Amino acid sequence: MASFSYTEELTCPVCLSIFTDPVILPCGHAFCRECITGYLSSLAKCPQCLTAVPAEGRCLVTSPILRNLSEKEAEKLRRKPGNEEVDEWLCPEHEEKLKLFCATEQQLACIICRDGEKHEGHKFKPIKEAAASVRRELEAFVEQVADDICAVEGVAKTQKEEIRKTKEKSLQLMTQIHTQFEEMHQFLRMREDEIRKDLKKKEEEAIEKMSETLNALETSLSKNRELEEKVTSVLTITDYEKFLKSWTKENSTMTDQHLLSPIGRDIQVVTNSLYLGPHESHLKFFMWKEMLQVIQPRAEELSLETTCENITVSEDGKSLIRQRTTYSEDTSVRYASVFSSTVFTSGQYYWEIEVGERDYWKVGVQKSFLSFSKSNYITSSQETELTITGSPQRIGIYLDCLAKELSFFDAESMTLIHTMRESSLSAPGRAYIQYKFSKGADHNPPRVCWF
Structure with missing residues (x-):
């Protein structure tokens, strides 16, 4: 009896494959549950007739009849001659058992394949012999890979050692650089301290002289103001006799020249004498010259x-x-x-x-x-x-x-x-x-x- 195929009727319009868990929409069209669920999440219409699918119509129930028919049709397709899944040891073209190995194209073949035009001039081996040959090649390859792994491990070990040496050398150089810079820093700090102390000493000496002069000026200023007050007081007397008597009585012990001479006119201002010589303008240059003395050239004949x-x-x-x-x-x-x-x-x-x-x-x-x-x-x-x-x-x-x-x-x-x-x-x-x-x-x- 001839068998009929319902593949087309049992094909999902979305994925174009045999139904998997088929469901039917209110409009009557059938789809895979997974296919129609994903489709309705973005557009609530039937993919075929574009009929709107209400929310209550989205609670889809599997159709047992369609499911059974789909499973039978899928099983029929799997058993169809030429399908590779029927028997993986049969030639998909001639349905003969694969007994040979084409060494030229590196693939399994049947006796009909060997005599066909496609494999004309090719070299064939029995499967057992070919498997033994390939096994030997793979075993040799594994040995080579093992040797390569051993060699690469050795190189990697050497590289790790070089990394360790580099880090160690870097640390050593870091310490050396720090030590040498610290020597220069110590020298510079020492010279800075000496120059600052020298500056402070000169500042104190200069300020001491200036302070002495300022004290003398303030003393003279006080005496001049006192004299100014006396003279002003005498000048307020209008009676001639009282005026002369008052003035001569107050200054009977002083000569006229001394009496009327301002005090402090001969005191000179002490100017800024702070001076550091070349350290004011060429400090860096002189320090560089001094630092050269720290680096002692080696005698070499x-x-x-x-x-x-x-x-x-x-x-x-x-x-x-x-x-x-x-x-x-x-x-x-x-x-x-x-x-x-x-x-x-x-x-x-x-x-x-x-x-x-x-x-x-x-x-x-x-x-x-x-x-x-x-x-x-x-x-x-x-x-x-x-x-x-x-x-x-x-x-x-x-x-x-x-x-x-x-x-x-x-x-x-x-x-x-x-x-x-x-x-x-x-x-x-x-x-x-x-x-x-x-x-x-x-x-x-x-x-x-x-x-």
Whole structure:
């Protein structure tokens, strides 16, 4: 007997699927409970005929007949040939059991699939053999992943250690920076206290002199007012005899010159003499100069390595001196190369070199240096020409062997000129200076200061 399908009649107009918990509106149209409930919450009309649905009509009851028919139709569709849910081990195209594995497309196949045009030229394996092969690959992959996990864990552990070291180094540097700044703060506080005490002492001395003068002026003022009162009182007497008798009686012991001379005219005002000298206008500069004495330069001698026999090192080991000599015009310009006696193997170093207004020099460490020639600044690493504002007269050099960095500064303003990062900087090296000299007098020889 032929079977009929009622799929279309049992399809919800909203979700277009077989009814799930079907309900019927007063107008006669059926919908899934969930679908129509959501629809009526925004628009109280039937989705099909647009008939208004009153509030009392929204208490929807499930239709048992529609529910039973919907469940039977859904079950019929699930059992329909070609549906993957009927038997997951059957080929959806040929309804044959999946016994092969297509290695080319990495999918299960039946015998008919193997012989079809779609899989022509493909390589097939029995499912058991293919499963064993894939299992071996997955097991090898798991081992590789385990090795990768182990390696990554090692790297992560190393990274954590580096983070710990960085935090530890940061804390150490924080303490070091605080200590060094505290030394400067202590020095500045000490000098501030001394200068303030000096100012207070000078203020007290100046005010003491001014107070003495003010007291003398007030005493003189009091006497002058008393004299003014006496004279005014005598002047009120109109009788000549009484007038003269009264005046001469009161001042019989005083001469006329002394009597009529105002008191205190010879007292001079003591002006403001408070003076702190250069601390008034150049306090910061003088304090900076005094602070330089706190930073004691380290004594460092230079060793000479040059073919020129006319260059010597000063007694303090800080300056290069050209000896007076006579040589021909064709050798009037020569070059001297000088190295420090200290060999840098580890740690950090800083030194400054006074290059003055020379038109040629090289400073740095052996194979890594900054050179100046014909108004051009060039690095030795990549022969890169640098753009520098102004003409530094004093070059500061900072070497960090661990970081393999060499930095150059304008020592007057401590402005960074350039930083070189080279692997060779970790090897033992020495400070390097090369400069040009002629037969004329050298009034500003190169000078080195180590800190």
